[in-house]
Amino acid sequence: MSALTGVLYAALVAYLGGWYVGRWSGNFALLLFVLTSVTMLYWLAERFHFAPARRAAAQNLVDNDAKRRETLAAQGISRVDGDIEPARQQLLQQPWWLDWTAGLFPVILVVFLLRSFVAEPFKIPSGSMVPTLLVGDLILVNKFHYGIRLPVINKRIIANNDVKRGDVMVFRYPEDTSTDFIKRVAAIPGDEVSYLNQKLYINGQAAPVQPQGNFYDEDARVYRQRFLEKLGDKEHQILVQPDALRMFRPDRADGPFPFQENCRYTVEGVTCKVPAGHYFMLGDNRDNSRDSRFWGFVPDENIVGKAFMVWMNFGNLKRVFTFFD
The missing domain is CATH 2.10.109.10 (Umud Fragment, subunit A)
Structure with missing residues (x-):
């Protein structure tokens, strides 16, 4: 997905660049509609797939750590090294390609609605x-x-x-x-x-x-x-x-x-x-x-x-x- 997102951003930059230098006519209303649609798909994917998957992975890490500690405690080992919190936070962190797509969807949606129906x-x-x-x-x-x-x-x-x-x-x-x-x-x-x-x-x-x-x-x-x-x-x-x-x-x-x-x-x-x-x-x-x-x-x-x-x-x-x- 990161590679696909990179390709989409490259296409966007090329389109805007050609528009700016006059190589072709731009249709900003269509561009904004496409951006809204694409970022909405990323937002839906983040909300219903990627975010739950990250939370599940983080919870699995916590559960496995708890089981490991229980097993060691049963063996009489009460002091266990290793803090899993940094690893848990890393699992929960949103990757850049979602931050720059799903994260922008609410802003782009507001701009699209205001520009289309208000001013x-x-x-x-x-x-x-x-x-x-x-x-x-x-x-x-x-x-x-x-x-x-x-x-x-x-x-x-x-x-x-x-x-x-x-x-x-x-x-x-x-x-x-x-x-x-x-x-x-x-x-x-x-x-x-x-x-x-x-x-x-x-x-x-x-x-x-x-x-x-x-x-x-x-x-x-x-x-x-x-x-x-x-x-x-x-x-x-x-x-x-x-x-x-x-x-x-x-x-x-x-x-x-x-x-x-x-x-x-x-x-x-x-x-x-x-x-x-x-x-x-x-x-x-x-x-x-x-x-x-x-x-x-x-x-x-x-x-x-x-x-x-x-x-x-x-x-x-x-x-x-x-x-x-």
Whole structure:
């Protein structure tokens, strides 16, 4: 078993190493599920086989020592050398391969349950959600806000709150579901959404905006115009760059996106009818975000959760414990 455990740890290190250097895409949810399952098997084996066997061996040592002493006492020998306690403790000691598997199971199980059903941490890698989220923000995502989903396969089994316009949502990227993206929900099923001449329209009504002055984008090292936009009952800040006018067109790497026929692309922008069970996503940094305008709708089965808090940013500690909608 020690050799098998060594092989498993070597495979884990190789997998994580290849993931870190970019040799392959990692699926942390699947990895955590496998680790939980494997350590659970070791824990069960320890509880019902290995631990009882060690206790039985230790008790056998004690019983044999007692019989030996009884035999010697019957022969008139009352003083017997030899302390078996160190040997008994050695028999009871858990080997390293159980300590590093069965011993870790409770910790890994708690992490797995918390990450799967309560909250999951994410890191913001790009500036598409500036100014709401900055590059380097470490955020928490509420995993049960939209309902309880089975780990790994992400199938919803219990419904909760509906997705609302203005929610900041983490989802599996439609072009590569092994990658998680974060954007703002601009439109929900049944909406007609338009982004024309750098203005957002929902069902023919322009989303209200108020100028907020300029914002210095530290990542891009440029000033952008900042506005307060309202989607539904939520207000949030967005950035617009007037000199970035361009014609949007679908550029999904794997070809036309599902329900692409629901969208019309013109020199002014794009207009889409959101199909049932899908959502139209936009970045708050409107002219520096590749989102539903380019790769289409996000299906309900891709939802990961609702982002709600920045819990750390090592480059900007003022961001710690920042809550957002």
